[in-house]
Amino acid sequence: MSGDGDNGSGTGDEPRGIGGATGAGTTAEGAPGNGARGKGAQDDGAQGDDAQGDGAQGGGASGEVATGDAAGGADTGTAARLQKLFEGHRLTPTQRRIAHCMVRRAADAPFLSSVELAELAGVSQPSVTRFAVALGFDGYPALRRHLREVAPTDKSGDTGSANEYQQAVQAEIDNLRQLAAAFADPSPVIEAGRLLAASRPLPVLGLRAATAQAAGFSYFARKVHPDVRLLDEGGTMLTDRIDAAVRAGADALLCFALPRHPREVVDALDYARTAGLTVVTVADSAFAPVAHHTDLLLPAPVGTGLAFDTACAPMLLGRVLLEAMCDALPDAQARLEEFDAGAAARGLFVE
Numbered sequence: 001m002s003g004d005g006d007n008g009s010g011t012g013d014e015p016r017g018i019g020g021a022t023g024a025g026t027t028a029e030g031a032p033g034n035g036a037r038g039k040g041a042q043d044d045g046a047q048g049d050d051a052q053g054d055g056a057q058g059g060g061a062s063g064e065v066a067t068g069d070a071a072g073g074a075d076t077g078t079a080a081r082l083q084k085l086f087e088g089h090r091l092t093p094t095q096r097r098i099a100h101c102m103v104r105r106a107a108d109a110p111f112l113s114s115v116e117l118a119e120l121a122g123v124s125q126p127s128v129t130r131f132a133v134a135l136g137f138d139g140y141p142a143l144r145r146h147l148r149e150v151a152p153t154d155k156s157g158d159t160g161s162a163n164e165y166q167q168a169v170q171a172e173i174d175n176l177r178q179l180a181a182a183f184a185d186p187s188p189v190i191e192a193g194r195l196l197a198a199s200r201p202l203p204v205l206g207l208r209a210a211t212a213q214a215a216g217f218s219y220f221a222r223k224v225h226p227d228v229r230l231l232d233e234g235g236t237m238l239t240d241r242i243d244a245a246v247r248a249g250a251d252a253l254l255c256f257a258l259p260r261h262p263r264e265v266v267d268a269l270d271y272a273r274t275a276g277l278t279v280v281t282v283a284d285s286a287f288a289p290v291a292h293h294t295d296l297l298l299p300a301p302v303g304t305g306l307a308f309d310t311a312c313a314p315m316l317l318g319r320v321l322l323e324a325m326c327d328a329l330p331d332a333q334a335r336l337e338e339f340d341a342g343a344a345a346r347g348l349f350v351e
Contacts, residue, residue: 016188016296078151079106079301080178083286085135093292095131097121100287104259104304110147114140168305175301175313182299183320192254192280192296193324199252201227203245203277206256207234207265213256213282213311217318221325223339224332234264239271246275255281256318257290258302258311269293282317 086099101121102109112120114128117140121128132143162170183189196202202225206214211232218230227248231241242253253272257265269279270293281294284302291297300317303310326332343349 016191078109078147079103080181081150082106082109082147087286089135091131091134094123094127095134096287096291098123098128098131100285100289103285103287110144110151112144164305168303168310171305172303172310172312175303176316179300179313179317188296188298189317189320189324190327192298192321193326194328195252195278195280195296196221196254196321196325197225197328199250201229201245201248201250203229203231203242203250203253203272204256205231205253205265205268205272207232207262208258209260209309209311210256210258210265210314213258213314213318214254216315217254217256217322220319220322224322224326224329224335231268234262234268238264238268242268242272242275242277246277250277252278252280254321255279255290255294256314257281257283257288258314259284259288259309261289266290266293282314282321284314 082099082103086103091099098117098121101117102112105112105120109117114125118125118128129140132138132140135143137143137146202221204214204218204221206212214232215230218228221228229241229245231238245253253269255265255269266289269281269290273279273293273295278296279294280296280298281290282298282300283290283294284299285291286297286299288299298317298321300311300313302314303312329335
């Protein structure tokens with residue numbers, strides 16, 4: 001995706017889904033860092049950070065106003081505020097890249113200069129200025145001032161005396177609070193559960209960092225769904241396995257997509273949709289690279305305070321999807337009772 005070229009029209013059809021946001025950016029797979037670095041921040045004719053005045057936020061910026069409430073109160077923090085701000089507008093691909101970067105680096109976002117943000121997002125500095133204007137501000141300084149004004153002045157809990165492990169746990173607790181707030185409207189999850197329950201077979205895709213999430217969902221889903229097919233290996237065989245699922249009668253695919261996002265996951269989702277599958281995706285953000293390659297997006301934030309990302313919220317969202325799928329399967333309870341009876345007869349568990 002190019003760093004420039006965001007003067008065109010909107011990004012097209014938006015995927016349905018629930019609200020969600022995340023923390024800092026990543027470089028190494030599942031590890032926090034500064035994100036992709038692309039074109040140099042200062043282009044010819046680029047305006048500096050102070051080139052535009054701190055005008056007030058425009059009230060009539062173009063784009064559709066989001067109907068969902070992703071914030072869920074002060075506990076969800078800056079990331080949720082950014083999510084709610086961005087979801088009210090149609091954004092070009094480059095602008096969505098900037099938005100995703102800011103959501104991933106929510107704690108730093110109010111203090112980044114336009115040059116720093118451009119470098120982190122891998123876009124040009126003028127693209128950052130156009131992004132701020134698209135949100136209804138006079139320029140990037142006005143956007144940054146707004147973010148500073150709405151940033152919480154005090155944090156719940158005394159993180160100053162907490163060590164890095166405690167801070168990582170607290171961050172995951174905040175992520176779970178944010179997910180709980182998103183469930184105030186359960187209709188996207190209920191819809192996803194119906195789609196997954198009706199698909200026979202049900203392919204479940206998860207590569208690299210998302211492999212564990214996909215495997216965990218598939219393990220439990222097989223106890224209630226008659227045909228679950230785990231797609232956890234990439235390469236040329238991946239499209240063959242999607243084709244096989246379609247030939248067998250599948251009409252939906254569930255994908256778990258976590259940072260860093262493999263290119264072949266995006267390609268696989270495009271291929272699946274072309275083949276006629278409805279794609280349901282659990283991702284770390286509504287602005288993740290897979291967002292425009294899915295039909296129903298369910299965001300769940302990841303933690304980035306440790307060397308490798310933590311994914312408590314995506315795991316819990318997967319379990320909630322299992323519950324919704326069970327609710328849509330009339331014989332789910334009977335299958336579970338049959339499994340329990342068989343496990344008892346074989347002495348499968350020690351409890």
